[in-house]
Amino acid sequence: MALVFGAFVGLSQVGMSQTLGRSNSGLSPDNSAPQTGSLGDALDVEARMSRDAKPSASHGIVSADLLRHPVSNKVRKMLQRALEMMNGGRHEAAIGQLRETLAKYPDSAAYVHSFLGVEYVKTERFQDAVSSFEQAASLLPHDAMTHYNFGLSLACAGDFDRAEQETRRALELDPQIDTARTLLGILLSRKQPTRS
Numbered sequence: 001m002a003l004v005f006g007a008f009v010g011l012s013q014v015g016m017s018q019t020l021g022r023s024n025s026g027l028s029p030d031n032s033a034p035q036t037g038s039l040g041d042a043l044d045v046e047a048r049m050s051r052d053a054k055p056s057a058s059h060g061i062v063s064a065d066l067l068r069h070p071v072s073n074k075v076r077k078m079l080q081r082a083l084e085m086m087n088g089g090r091h092e093a094a095i096g097q098l099r100e101t102l103a104k105y106p107d108s109a110a111y112v113h114s115f116l117g118v119e120y121v122k123t124e125r126f127q128d129a130v131s132s133f134e135q136a137a138s139l140l141p142h143d144a145m146t147h148y149n150f151g152l153s154l155a156c157a158g159d160f161d162r163a164e165q166e167t168r169r170a171l172e173l174d175p176q177i178d179t180a181r182t183l184l185g186i187l188l189s190r191k192q193p194t195r196s
Contacts, residue, residue, distance in 0.1 A: 071107075072105070074105070078101040078108075079101065079112070079115065082097040091123050092123075094119050098116050109135065109139060110136060110139040114132070114133070114136040114149065116128075116132040118149065121153055126153060126158075129153035129157070133150035134150060137150045142173060144174035144177055145170070145174075145177070147173060148179065148180045150166045151165075151166030151167035151169075152167075152183060160187055160190055164187045167184045168184065171184065
């Protein structure tokens with residue numbers, strides 16, 4: 001369990017930091033995280049669509065699920081404020097900001113639950129993380145990173161069978177998520193009998 005948590009909590013944060021287009025180097029040894037289908041790309045594309053009426057082809061690929069959940073400028077600013085708190089290590093403040101965002105703007109749930117899940121993993125509240133990511137996955141069923149993060153939280157909570165299922169789903173949606181392949185390998189190695 002400690003191996004799974006230690007190996008992936010940083011990578012999960014890097015992935016979420018990149019979701020709002022921010023760099024957060026130093027959290028993972030190889031600083032790798034998938035960049036397609038991210039929440040930040042969706043926020044950026046959604047902002048451009050409301051401004052320009054058409055998305056730019058030069059930005060990353062965004063899950064259609066994310067585009068179904070547009071956010072206002074106020075929500076975007078609140079989410080970015082929460083991300084700054086997350087990146088600054090102010091996890092309780094970030095959780096408070098995210099809960100406030102959800103209370104004021106229930107339509108932001110797809111984004112808020114994803115970020116809350118990351119903060120709960122970072123603060124080792126794994127059952128809360130599972131709950132948040134489960135809600136996010138129900139709102140974003142075709143978003144690979146959401147399923148990966150859900151699988152990660154399940155592994156941290158000790159629910160390895162469901163973690164494997166969610167991680168496999170993430171890889172079905174985006175086979176390029178290296179951290180999901182690594183997590184799946186760890187989960188599968190737990191099933192193999194040890195040699196004595």
